[in-house]
Amino acid sequence: MGLCSTKWLVLWSLWAARLLPQPTLVIQLSNGPVRGTISPDGSHTQYAGIPYATIRQRFQSPGPHPTWDNVFDAINEHKHCFQSIEDTVMTGTKQCLILNVYNPLNTTPDAKLPVMVYFHGGGFFKGSSGSLLYGPKYLVPKGVILVTVNYRVNIQGFLCLRIREAPGNVASLLAKVMLFESQDPYDLYNYFMTKSDADLILTRVPRKEGNLIASEILYTPCAEKLIEGEEPFLTKSPLDILIKGDYNKVPVMIGGNNEEGLLLFAMDNATMTRRITFEKSVPKNLEFPSENVKMEVAQKLKRLYMEGDKMPMEGETLSQNASVRLSRLMGEVGINYPALEETELLLKTNNNPIYNYMFQYYGNRNIPMLLMSSKLRGVKGATHADDIFYIFSQTIIPTTIFENNMIESMTTMWTNFAKYGDPTPDFTNPPVKWHRTNSTTPTALVIDSEFSTAPLWYNDRVKYLRELYSKFRRKG
Template sequence: MWSRSVVKWVVLWSLWAGRWVRQPTREVRVSNGWLQGVIPNEGTHAQYLGVPYATVKTRFQAPGPEPTWEGTRVFHDEHIRCKQRFSSTFITGEEDCLTLNVYTPLQASPDPRPVMVFIHGGGFRDGSGSPFLYGPQYFMRHDVILVTFNYRLEVLGFLCLGIKEAPGNVGLKDQTAALKWVKKNIRKFGGDPDNVTIFGESAGSASVMYHLISPMSKGLFHKAILQSGSAISPWSFQFDPLKTASQLAKSMGYSTEDPNEIYRIFMTKTAVELLTARVPRRKGDIVLSENIFVPCVEKTLPDEEQFLSDTPYNLISNGHYTKVPLIMGHNSAEGYMFAGKENDTTISNMDFNTIPRDLQCPNDDEQMKIGKRLKELYMGNEEVNKETLVKFAGFEGDSSITFPVVSAIDMLVKTSTEPVYSYKFSYDGWMNFAKKYFGFMSAPGATHADELFYMFKIKIPVLLHEYIEWDVIQRITTMWTNFAKYGEPVPRGTPLLPPWPPTDKADQRLLGIGKKCSMAPVWSSEALLFWNSTYTKYRRKA
């Protein structure tokens, strides 16, 4: 497998080389003005890359309207990223970065096509809608329209000071602006604005859940798919955003908890300075605890529309969300990716008594009791070290992804009036690139993001891999696009696909997607049941 440094340079090269595609599409009139896209060399689809859907007028504030222009603009480039930390020493991207990509089949259709809008992951810290990782080719075979987009990240997208200058959640408000653009314009590309499925992975999946619970996004989508992420994950919600902001200010040499003063400080800093500053991780905590600028509950402010007025847990558990058909699931070995990001220092410091930030124990004795039991469940009598990382990965994956996902499934099944289809992706094949990249090549199962490589075509050459894994690619993309078209992933009587009934609240089962597909319990381990009993007692509510 290539080294990480080689992969990074391949990414940069591909972003440059991808510009050499120039066969034009027909002209399309959208709310911005006239535009034209390109047909790539393989001739499978038309693509409109880097179309601006909104503007960043002022840092930390909601997006402004889409820009307009005279004449016809050709959108053949997708080179804009939102400002982010590509590595510890390399900050890339732009602050005015709100662009989207539209992909359409070339063949004419007598009827408007279903629309699938994908929200990228990256822990609300990094990522983009780039075709480098999210190429549309596999989806284009299923007669749907695909949209991907960028949104503001990290402190630039999720500073939440509770003042009108920085109310919070502007990254999610960017996403809503993208969905509004789609609703207003997608018919011009042959899409059906009344049949929009939003789907996302990791932070993108958590984002999908945020759109379910936000009144700001109501009516902008009709189905939703949530892959390996939840708004009730410990890393996807900040309970004390002013404290988080003051900690970042402190790391830059300022001691204040005054939101107006913090705002003035941050406005004097460049984006590079803001993203280079670091708030140290709690000693003993896991890598995802470093995700601190994430969504928050906003204060009620004059003339400011709230995206989120209560915690995700409160809203979901009480049924206060948009009821649409859902698919939700996780991968079988989520934690390999996160364990693979740990280093010698963080591994040696790891402490099971450092519980997730969305738990509140009544005293230290109870917290240590929980930590002791967690260590028994995941490590037995062994310590955390490089030789036992596969075991420790189970803890990182369950605490960060798997338990929050199955807990959300449980709440959704019990409160929704629409079907909820649950899954666990465990397929272990040639294209499990995330697992290989993070050093778990011989470990069983699928880690965080592994399923994406069977859904989206990446720009690294993988022709042999595609040939070997084509049946899996077809199976997954068929189920996902069936859901977008019909509201169920496996309509009755569909050949070559496994039966996949909705999850029943009294007997919660999911589809295991592996070398063979079969139904299995949602609550699949003693460890998950222990997490559930612990959160039932000590979940932080506000």
């Protein structure tokens, strides 16, 4: 072999070796010995797929973490819990309760670093914690440890029947949804236990015609009933907990995107969206003294949200303007307004700083916005989860130089909050100061090409929602 060929062989071998994951030293956990890998760029170690609990039986609390004697190679971060893909195919594994730990390499062994823990999104019915979407590349080099966590989703994680076998409170609703007439939760439990995982996960709740508010997200966290011998997780509604101030009081950063509802609206089929009516889309957690009052509220919501645009006639297609305006009802009722109300309650019961933000930057990493139908794709702003793509790296989405500034700004503020409880501490000389929210004139940081501030209650629509919930919130 000639000298030139040998040189290229050596270079190719070095390049190939760089692509292969290099192992870390073995560390000892309470589970047993664990070995992770070093990232290809040498910036961090990663311990992926570490089991933190076991699943013993459907609908039951998890068991203790498994143990082992031989070295556990923590390299599989792509395990996920049972869920459906496109509502037709089930995927996942039973023993899916794993976490991934990413640790910066440029620190001393005894350094105490802040830990950022992320529970993935997906509406409680889909998702997983892997680096395909929630990678550490942007966060960990800033001196934090990142932990991402799997949890059971859909009916496997959130069936609520308020009995020992499935603690919760949706038995009568499930009876109707599953076309199972018995109101006895034990009959329902036995029914669910006889179904295969695919039968359970692929069951979809039909939305009532004309109802804009999503009904597919049926299995969500609930306030549990106290059952002897069972350790509950949550026995009071989050609203009651916030009102009474019965929670761990710490600094809080809370916010959302300015067009949250666009993604939710785009997920609906065209036939359903053409049949939407405001009368049937009044939020279900409101209770009115009469049908006339409900109709008045529906008409006021229609005036505020449609701004003069007409709803389509039978067989007509929604215009882009009408689609955007309807999507705002979905986003503001389901996401934006609850965050604003939570802020008000926190300001009353928590003396620690509260920081609010509104993300409305429109860039090349607004992946949910870019993936929407052509009718909605050109709408400027940010929809549900767009902000996530400027905080986490993704395996399948390359980083472009055009978005580096926003990635740097977002990750700096988020890691500063983890380190100091303040996203823009003075000693870091921030280009823009993010002030804590106050109860007198509450404001939020608007994250865009140019940062600014805006009133927390940013339009007449969310102000009207506040008025509605103060008068008509359903009790119990």
